[in-house]
Amino acid sequence: MRLKRWIEARQMALMGYVTRIIIIETGLSDKQVRRLYEEIDRDGFKLEKNRTTRTTRSGATLLLNQTSKIHASLLMQLYRQVGGESVTTSISIDTLDRAYRMYQALLCELAAIEPSVRNAAFTISDAWCLASELRSNEAMFDICSNCQCSYFTSQNQSTAIGCPFCYEPPNRSKNKKLEETTAIEN
Numbered sequence: 001m002r003l004k005r006w007i008e009a010r011q012m013a014l015m016g017y018v019t020r021i022i023i024i025e026t027g028l029s030d031k032q033v034r035r036l037y038e039e040i041d042r043d044g045f046k047l048e049k050n051r052t053t054r055t056t057r058s059g060a061t062l063l064l065n066q067t068s069k070i071h072a073s074l075l076m077q078l079y080r081q082v083g084g085e086s087v088t089t090s091i092s093i094d095t096l097d098r099a100y101r102m103y104q105a106l107l108c109e110l111a112a113i114e115p116s117v118r119n120a121a122f123t124i125s126d127a128w129c130l131a132s133e134l135r136s137n138e139a140m141f142d143i144c145s146n147c148q149c150s151y152f153t154s155q156n157q158s159t160a161i162g163c164p165f166c167y168e169p170p171n172r173s174k175n176k177k178l179e180e181t182t183a184i185e186n
């Protein structure tokens with residue numbers, strides 16, 4: 001049993017989870033996780049920086065604008081697709097890993113067309129935080145009455161509650177004019 005938790009924690013560390021989440025999911029102590037990092041380091045694997053952050057994030061800091069809501073919608077749709085309805089009652093690390101790999105593959109394709117898509121990309125720890133909100137009913141999927149798309153929405157989000165696919169910024173015409181002018185200047 002202890003070995004199983006150790007292996008699970010090791011896989012999570014290599015996937016890039018922050019310490020706090022590894023502790024929550026595996027029940028290992030802070031000290032044990034630090035020992036695990038040393039072991040991984042000795043084995044010659046490089047771990048992400050900033051992994052020791054104590055806090056986990058929520059919709060309030062992850063869903064800041066409509067672009068991040070589109071990212072959350074893509075990622076969490078994949079998660080629900082892989083995990084089925086069980087994702088509303090528990091977090092499955094295996095399911096999350098699979099969904100996250102699909103999300104990364106998708107971003108890779110999109111970045112070939114629009115490199116800036118990577119700027120708003122979520123980390124695996126962010127994905128876990130969104131999954132955690134989904135499980136605790138703080139977040140859900142809504143269906144847009146306009147475009148019929150399903151999108152991820154959280155009680156804690158710091159952005160408009162509507163569909164991110166249909167969203168038009170209030171001063172869009174002004175921005176558009178600005179874009180056209182810059183396009184000509186360039």
Ligand SMILES: [Zn+2]
Pocket residue numbers: 144145146147148149163164165166167
């Ligand atoms: Zn819509």
